[in-house]
Amino acid sequence: MSVHHRKDIQSAISTVLPEIVAIRHHLHRNPEISDHEEKTSAYVAEMLRSFGMEDIQTNVGGYGIIANLHGTAPKQQGRTIAIRADMDALPIQEESDLPYRSTVPGVMHACGHDGHTSTLLGTVAVLSKLREQISGTVRFVFQPAEETVGGAARMVDAGALEGVESIIALHGWPGLKPGQIGVRSGAMMASSDTFDIVIKGKGVHAAMPQGGVDPVFVGAHLVLALQSLSSREIAPTDPVVVTISQIHTGTAYNVIPEIATLKGTVRCLSRKVREEMPEKMERIIRGICDAFRAEYSFRYRHGVGVTVNDGTVTEMITNIGNRLLGSENVVELEVPSMGAEDFSVYLEHIPGMMFRLGVGANKPNLHNPSYDFGDEAIPVGIEMFAESVLEFFGR
Ligand SMILES: [Zn+2]
Ligand SMILES: [Zn+2]
Structure with missing residues (x-):
């Protein structure tokens, strides 16, 4: 020049x-x-x-x-x-x-x-x-x-x-x-994706949980378990954020609801880590839901890349x-x-x-x-x- x-x-x-x-x-x-x-x-x-x-x-x-x-x-x-x-x-x-x-x-x-x-x-x-x-x-x-x-x-x-x-x-x-x-x-900037998890339990009287499947309880486990991806599974040098930003469920003090919905966002700085996230998340969701007899649906939407x-x-x-x-x-x-x-x-x-x-x-x-x-x-x-x-x- x-x-x-x-x-x-x-x-x-x-x-x-x-x-x-x-x-x-x-x-x-x-x-x-x-x-x-x-x-x-x-x-x-x-x-x-x-x-x-x-x-x-x-x-x-x-x-x-x-x-x-x-x-x-x-x-x-x-x-x-x-x-x-x-x-x-x-x-x-x-x-x-x-x-x-x-x-x-x-x-x-x-x-x-x-x-x-x-x-x-x-x-x-x-x-x-x-x-x-x-x-x-x-x-x-x-x-x-x-x-x-x-x-x-x-x-x-x-x-x-x-x-x-x-x-x-x-x-x-x-x-x-x-x-x-x-x-x-x-x-330079992260990817930004969103997800929806619907946990299907079995509604029942809140005083008799043994007769149902509690999606609130399953959801609580999921909120914690999904954090294991960033802390236990993906290298700490590969930053990833999984945030559950919404939980919707329940209508009464004395009813275990049928369904709990969890929504949130995933941010990554590595294209490879991002590619693997839907599968890794679903494995945890499936495992937790199986363990506690709930069913689920999971939708992961790719927003914008890294x-x-x-x-x-x-x-x-x-x-x-x-x-x-x-x-x-x-x-x-x-x-x-x-x-x-x-x-x-x-x-x-x-x-x-x-x-x-x-x-x-x-x-x-x-x-x-x-x-x-x-x-x-x-x-x-x-x-x-x-x-x-x-x-x-x-x-
Ligand atoms: Zn802007
Ligand atoms: Zn702008």
Whole structure:
């Protein structure tokens, strides 16, 4: 990467920045929840055209958009790198007094996807001025329905990754300052699955338990026994969370009920451990239910997978961060988050990386009614993305 590129990128950023900030404010004012991003998507398409993009597909996997920027530099034609942003907001009433606060009651950009979308549009605006330095294709992926988990899989099914070698993304991160990024190779965020266990006993008078099968008693054993997976069966170096978050049963003081329902979530940081969880859980459920003469049904639903950052792509992003921001502002994340992110779906198909983009050390947390991505981090995100693209093709 030459200094020449960096100056070109920076001057292009300062030219487009006021417009990109206005775009973010527009998006923040007009949030739409998952799978209802109709106006957002139309607006993004309009902006893409205004930046000179022609190869645009709309309504991909819902309200998703794929836009391809074809570089005109001669060498290494045929390679493609993708950058992804998510566009959906959350069903939360905004409690900020920002001048551009949400105008939609009960809906707000509390996860900062307005920032992700505008940063990616800014990257489009910048790179479209540098076509002659790009020796390949940049695919911009604007994804719907991240919060409800499903948008990414539909985008992939619709061909978003066809011909793509690598994919990158960012998530705005309170806790890091603007001008800082957080990086981690390997598992970055957890998988998130849910399960339902129905224990079928035999209802009877509470004073005569010998005549029935008590699903409350069986359920209590199950709550404890399922914890043995993380403590006794899976290596402590492979973090896994099994949380029973709901127990529903019973209607009276003097009745042993017929049925108890247990629901919960499983979080893993290893794809292998996650794969084995349904079978391991069912073995315990079957064993406990057999032992106490109960029947059961068990449903395990796969939500979103482990977000696993590729080592090579992470190294590239880390090096770019060191160069642009200084190594003191590239924070190596010691531990992954047990939260989940559907960017993992792309990473199950091709190597890639999501980094955290600092938006402010003292901001409210993600999904908080006062959260705001802010404007300060936008140029940092654009520069990271633009440099990554040029670096990728220069390799
Ligand atoms: Zn979120
Ligand atoms: Zn998010």
